[in-house]
Amino acid sequence: MKRAMVLLVDDEPDLLTLLQMTLSKMNIDTETATSLAEARASLKSSMPSLCLTDMKLPDGNGLDLIADIQRQYPGLPVAMMTAHGNVDTAIEALKLGAFDFVSKPVALDRLRNIVTQALKLSSLTSQATTQETLIGETPAIKALKEDIGRVARSQAPIHIHGESGVGKEVVARKIHNSGPRSNGPFLAINCGAIPSELVESELFGHRKGAFTGAATEKIGIFQAASGGTLLLDEIGDLPLPVQVKLLRAVQEKTVRPVGSESEISFDVRLISATHKNLSSEVSAGRFRDDLFYRINVIGLFVPPLRDRPDDIPLIAKHLVARIGGASGIKGLTISSEALEKLKEYDFPGNIRELENILARASALLDGTCIEASDIEIGSVTILAEHAGLADPVSQADSDKRTSDGRLPENLDSHLASIERNILEEALQTHRWNRTSAAKSLGITLRSLRYRLKKLGIED
Secondary structure (H helix, E strand, O other): OOOOOOEEOOOHHHHHHHHHHEEEHHEEEEEEEEHHHHHHHHHHHOOOOOOEEEEEEEEEEEHHHHHHHHEHHHHHHEEEEOOOOOOOHHHHHHHOOOHHHHHHHHOOHHHHHHHHHHHHHHHOOHHHHHOOOOOOOOOOHHHHHHHHHHHHOOOOOOOEEEEOOOOOHHHHHEEEHHHOOOOEEEEEEEEHHHHHHHHHHHHHHHHOOOOOOOOOOEEEEEEOOOOOOOEEEOOOOOOOOHHHHHHHHHHHHOOOOEEOOOEEEEEOOEEEOOOOOOOHHHOOOOOHHHHHHHOOOOEEOOOOOOOHHHHHHHHHHHHHHHHHHOOOOOOEEEOOHHHHHHOOOOOOOOHHHHHHHHHHHHHOOOOOOEEEOOOOOOOHHHHHHHHOOOOOOOOHHHOOOOOOOOOOOOOOOOOOOOHHHHHHHHHHHHOOHHHHHHHHOOHHHHHHHHHHHHOOOOO
């Protein structure tokens, strides 16, 4: 088997000798260049498996070499060696397309890890294609897929932003599966779902006795994701004190467990995501600008479903097949009329809402094909219209809204409360005759029974 070869670009002979000896012990061949011109000539004569270049060269800048490689040899991983603590330069290199960076003086363990990860890129299988879950053929989603393919090979932090329910975790998983860490773990943590007093422990771990209730030692998610990818979902919900410690972790690639006096190195690909506008959060003082700068080295936007309606039929068919398999409904399908009805809806809840609508339709289905009449969109509003009420959302009490007029974050529970009131009023009017109540509301008896069960309404 042909041995891998790494091109080393630096004008320090002692460092080149050290790097050559280290890589030789890994059964890796090396070729050296002491200037930008020599590096460019070497790339033309023999294609390496990886290029490791210094920042400052006698006849130019290592960033220029990275730009050249991205333009002429886009499949070649390139890593940057920078002066210790020069994080800004490292981030600039990552934005240009560098695979990763290592600080001088070079830590050999860190170097070995970078080389190992980079060499995996050339031997990736078609795993990411076989695990394709990012459905869509519109220009917006095609552009997103292309961006994922480009950023997956890098080790730079990625920030994914988009509305709730658009599939940000799906994008993060695809990045993981398409990169050199695909054989490592993929761990996701919802920062907004953890009590504020426990966030630091969940992220960084804690020592036994570090605080009341810490009966045993706990490994943080940064350590648990070692060798793989860590998704910090809803990162905008992190408390400011934790943001400070996260910033240090991102910069130094070390964490300090709660109650510990020493730091622990970690090796993860960091991806963050949020539905919030972090730029606005920074302006409002709720998110640190220096942390935003560090996590947003590469930004990806996931478009809402309403901006790509032509993808709705493809996504719906995929979801129907999955729902049918999970619920045991063999051959579950959806009619073209039902798909057209779905395309006409705005989907404020995006793909998550689409899945809920299809799951509800399949639960009430008598056959195996979901028809347009089985699709209930904006069901609370439909019930309200039949009950002779105005739009229930506009009927919400003013104290249910925020100061700027937006609906509350717990909109689902608020709408469920409205639906409960409508159903109970209809049942009382018809003396709890469910058939008559369903008819007055314009829904089927089976649909009424389903709603009563879901809301826990008893006779």
